Amino acid sequence: MYISVIIPIGHKEKNFELIEQLKKKFNNIEIIVVSSYQNSEAKVLEDKADHFLSIHNSTRAKAMNAGAEVATHDILWFLHLDSDLSLINEIDLENVDKEKINTFLLKFNDEKLKYNALGANIRTKFLGLPFGDQSFLINKKLFNFLGEFTEIIEKGEDHEFIWKAKQLGVKINIIDNYILTSGIKYNSHPVLQTFATLRDTVFQVFKFYKQQPKYVVCYFIKDPQSKKSKTRLREQIEDNFVNKLNENLIEILTDNINKLKNSKFTYQLTVSEKIHQNYGHKFSKITDGLYLTSQKDLGLSMKEVIEFNLRYFKKVVIVGSDIPLLTAEDIKNSLRASSAKNVFYPTLDGGFCLLATSDSNILNIIDKVNYGTDTVLTDLTKNVSKVLIENKFHQDIDVKDDLEKIYQSLKDKVYSLNTSLKKLYTLLYSNRKKFTE
Structure with missing residues (x-):
C-alpha cells in the first residue's frame, strides 16, 4: 500500500x-x-x-x-x-x-x-x-x-x-x-x-456537534480560465470574453452557495475533474467539501458522484455552473419534492440543469445517455420511475446563440436583478456585437 x-x-x-x-x-x-x-x-x-x-x-x-x-x-x-x-x-x-x-x-x-x-x-x-x-x-x-x-x-x-x-x-x-x-x-x-x-x-x-445533513448539493465546475471550459463557445468567440463570462457565472453560483449555507440539513460539495483540481481545491473553500472525479465523460462523472454520495445522504442534487437564472430557491424546491425520486429541471435545448435523486436505479442508465443532444431529458426520464419534471425551462450556455437568449431574459427584468446578474447583463450588453453578428 x-x-x-x-x-x-x-x-x-x-x-x-x-x-x-x-x-x-x-x-x-x-x-x-x-x-x-x-x-x-x-x-x-x-x-x-x-x-x-x-x-x-x-x-x-x-x-x-x-x-x-x-x-x-x-x-x-x-x-x-x-x-x-x-x-x-x-x-x-x-x-x-x-x-x-x-x-x-x-x-x-x-x-x-x-x-x-x-x-x-x-x-x-x-x-x-x-x-x-x-x-x-x-x-x-x-x-x-x-x-x-x-x-x-x-x-x-x-x-x-x-x-x-x-x-x-x-x-x-x-x-x-x-x-x-x-x-x-x-x-x-x-x-x-x-x-x-x-x-x-x-x-x-x-x-x-451538528445534526446529520439529509441532502447534498453537488456543483460541477471547471477552471473558468481553462480552454477545457466552454469549448464550443470558445470556437465562436474570443477566449478573453469567455473567461470573463465564466468568472461571472461562478460569482452567480457563489451567491447561491452562500444563500444555502444556513440550511443545516444540506451539505454542499464542489465537484471537479482532476485536470481542474487546483481550481477545485480553491473553490471548495466556500463549500463543505470537494470531490475530484476521474471521469472525463459527463455521464460517468455523474454516476460516480451520485453513487458515492448516496452512501451518506438521502438525496443527491447535481447542479451545473452555467445556468445564470437558476436560484438557491430553485435548489431548495428540488429538495422539497419528497413524492418524486427523480426531479429534473429542464433546459430549452432538451437537457437538464438540475437533477435531484434519491433513486439508486438511476445509476443503471445515467451513463448510457448521449449527452449534448436534444433528447437527453427524454432518454433519461423514460427509463426511471417516480419522475417530476419542473414546469420551468432554464437556459444554459453552450454556444453564442444562447447568449442572446440570456441577454433578453435579463433585459426583461433588469431593474430587479441582484448585483451578480446585473454584472452579467452589463457584460452581455457591452459585448453584444460578438454574439449577434
Missing part, C-alpha cells in the same frame, strides 16, 4: 527522530514535512523528505491541509512529530479501511500516564472519538469530501474533523496496535492537565 505521510512541524519543535524512523521501518511511503516558516532548524529535513513545505503563519490545520494537497498517494497518514512508531509495523498498515478514518490506540512513553492512555482508548473504542496524537489514516477522496481540517479553529482541529466525519456517517476503524506519544505536557501539573484535557474534550463535544 502506498501512503503519503504528512507531518506538521511547529516553530519550536526540534526533535526530528520520527523522520528517520519512518525511513527505516516503512516502504512505499512519501514523507511530506510542513514546517512553520519560523523554524529554521527544520530546514535540515529538506533533503530527507520527499516534499518540504515552509508556511508563514502556520497552524497545525493549515500545515496538514497543505501537505494533503501535494500528496501523490491515495492514503494520507497524519502524524504528530512527537509520535513514536516503535510498536507499529508495516503489516499494520494493511488493515487500513479506505471507507473509514483509521487510527491507532494510544500509549504514553511515561508509565505514570497509563490511566490517561486508558481513558483515551476507551473514548476511541466506545465513542469513536480518536484525537490527532493517535494519528489518522484516511483515503484522500474521503478527506476532500469531509472538507479538510478547519483552519480558523485555534484548538481542537482534530476533534472537529472527527465530528464532521460522524455528522456524515463516516465510521472509525481502530487498527489494533499502539502508537506512542510524548507526555511532556503532563510533566509540570499532571492532575491539572488531565482535568484540562477532559474539560476541553467535553467543551468541544458541544462546540462541534
Whole structure:
C-alpha cells in the first residue's frame, strides 16, 4: 500500500527522530514535512523528505491541509512529530479501511500516564472519538469530501474533523496496535492537565456537534480560465470574453452557495475533474467539501458522484455552473419534492440543469445517455420511475446563440436583478456585437 505521510512541524519543535524512523521501518511511503516558516532548524529535513513545505503563519490545520494537497498517494497518514512508531509495523498498515478514518490506540512513553492512555482508548473504542496524537489514516477522496481540517479553529482541529466525519456517517476503524506519544505536557501539573484535557474534550463535544445533513448539493465546475471550459463557445468567440463570462457565472453560483449555507440539513460539495483540481481545491473553500472525479465523460462523472454520495445522504442534487437564472430557491424546491425520486429541471435545448435523486436505479442508465443532444431529458426520464419534471425551462450556455437568449431574459427584468446578474447583463450588453453578428 502506498501512503503519503504528512507531518506538521511547529516553530519550536526540534526533535526530528520520527523522520528517520519512518525511513527505516516503512516502504512505499512519501514523507511530506510542513514546517512553520519560523523554524529554521527544520530546514535540515529538506533533503530527507520527499516534499518540504515552509508556511508563514502556520497552524497545525493549515500545515496538514497543505501537505494533503501535494500528496501523490491515495492514503494520507497524519502524524504528530512527537509520535513514536516503535510498536507499529508495516503489516499494520494493511488493515487500513479506505471507507473509514483509521487510527491507532494510544500509549504514553511515561508509565505514570497509563490511566490517561486508558481513558483515551476507551473514548476511541466506545465513542469513536480518536484525537490527532493517535494519528489518522484516511483515503484522500474521503478527506476532500469531509472538507479538510478547519483552519480558523485555534484548538481542537482534530476533534472537529472527527465530528464532521460522524455528522456524515463516516465510521472509525481502530487498527489494533499502539502508537506512542510524548507526555511532556503532563510533566509540570499532571492532575491539572488531565482535568484540562477532559474539560476541553467535553467543551468541544458541544462546540462541534451538528445534526446529520439529509441532502447534498453537488456543483460541477471547471477552471473558468481553462480552454477545457466552454469549448464550443470558445470556437465562436474570443477566449478573453469567455473567461470573463465564466468568472461571472461562478460569482452567480457563489451567491447561491452562500444563500444555502444556513440550511443545516444540506451539505454542499464542489465537484471537479482532476485536470481542474487546483481550481477545485480553491473553490471548495466556500463549500463543505470537494470531490475530484476521474471521469472525463459527463455521464460517468455523474454516476460516480451520485453513487458515492448516496452512501451518506438521502438525496443527491447535481447542479451545473452555467445556468445564470437558476436560484438557491430553485435548489431548495428540488429538495422539497419528497413524492418524486427523480426531479429534473429542464433546459430549452432538451437537457437538464438540475437533477435531484434519491433513486439508486438511476445509476443503471445515467451513463448510457448521449449527452449534448436534444433528447437527453427524454432518454433519461423514460427509463426511471417516480419522475417530476419542473414546469420551468432554464437556459444554459453552450454556444453564442444562447447568449442572446440570456441577454433578453435579463433585459426583461433588469431593474430587479441582484448585483451578480446585473454584472452579467452589463457584460452581455457591452459585448453584444460578438454574439449577434
